[in-house]
Amino acid sequence: MSSLVSASRLVGRVAIVTASTDGIGFAIARRLAREGAKVVVSSRKENNVLNAVNTLKKEGLDVTGVICHVGKADDRKKLFEVSEKLGGLDILVSNAAANPEVGSVLDASESSWDKIMDINVKAAFLLAKDSLPQIRKSKYGRIVFISSIVGYEPSDILGAYSVSKTALLGLTKAASSQLARENITVNCVAPGIIKTKFSQPLIESESAREESLSRIPLGRLGNVDDISGVVAFLVSDDGAYITGETVVAAGGMSSHL
Template identity: 70%
Template sequence: MSGFAGPITRLAGKIAIVTASTDGIGFAIAQRLAREGAKVIVSSRKQNNVDEAVSRLKSEGLDVTGLMCHVSKADHRKKLFDTAKKLGGLDILVSNAAVNPSVAPVLDCDESSWDKIFEVNVKAAFLLAQEALPLLRERPFGRIIFVASIAGFHPFELLGAYSVSKTALFGLTKAAASQLARENITVNCIAPGIIQTKFSSALTETEAAREEALSRIPMNRLGVPHDISGAAAYLASEDASYMTGETLIVAGGMPSRL
């Protein structure tokens, strides 16, 4: 199931960066933006994963470029934006990279894990947005999209610190949207529910865990990456031109209010 209905070209002529986009949600978003006509820069921490993803996307005839990028490294982020400049600029930034080295309740998280989670999930997202601005300001419109999580609204007990980092992204979305609203640059967020990816495998790897997860989801199914990609394509497009500072929740009906 691709979750893609056919040729839509609402992103034709646009240039997009999607971080952590060689697998899972990030790959699905990169694929969807490219299918809708955007030139897409895919990236992740491992070069072989980048090469594989670019090969898959190019086999579809999509206009993609790939490079290795660890979002916490300034020189890696610079290469992302330098690549966008070479392609002609930047219209869309999708900040999707996240880590979770701590599977524990929030107050059981050790300091080094807490620091790593916030360095990647929050600080790098902030820096990417900040560093994207000069390029976004040169375009007719700009889009910044943060990928958070339903856990930012209702923390998962064993993903305590991770959940708090995703709550922080909601705040970053609101604050940045307010700052940029008059510049025709929108800032929005997506909060996926429990999506079947390698990243979420801890929540679904046993039958008991899977049943527990499904019991929380009114639609009684886990999400797939393409459930998120359509939301990202919408936020990236002119169709969402009057929407900023918002979080789109794509979670099968899971409770989603702080």
């Protein structure tokens, strides 16, 4: 993890980050809290939520934990009930994603396709939709979807997942156009190969790691703070004039796949 951030761009703001007890989501929650936001941390498992909250509170950060399966309406409702108690919502970061099986897109089972689209696309749409009653009251409304480099260049082993991440690029464009007049920005971040549990199949063997690195001009794998910093920028005042965009953070990989 990076050293403590000295910026205080998000003081007084409330943020929800889904799937934020590990990996990229946890790094985003930590970064936003370090910059002064009150952050609602969430994931499907109670122990994960408790552990994440305890870790962040030990740093003196203002975080609240909620159990949330983004595919369940009642759980999504709880997220917004918590943010309302904290004073309303300024920032929504939709990070939750599922990928129950690997393989080419047309080899995906119907059940896996449905789960991937339900969690990665439908839930992201519903979270954004359900955030509006609160986020419209904010002077700093920000929505960020977390996509992936495979949304641009589909992966053979992540076929259906790739399609879901491409859909988020379109959702970002459409939602940003709708909300721009209300001074609510909607952006997207597309990480490359980041060192997390999810990316393990791409880097677990020496040959796989070397193959992955050969496609990254910067010559290194990304770390979670490479993504959290981009999100913090987009949701701060520094990103106030950016909307409808997807920031690719992949070490130059997008043009070398």
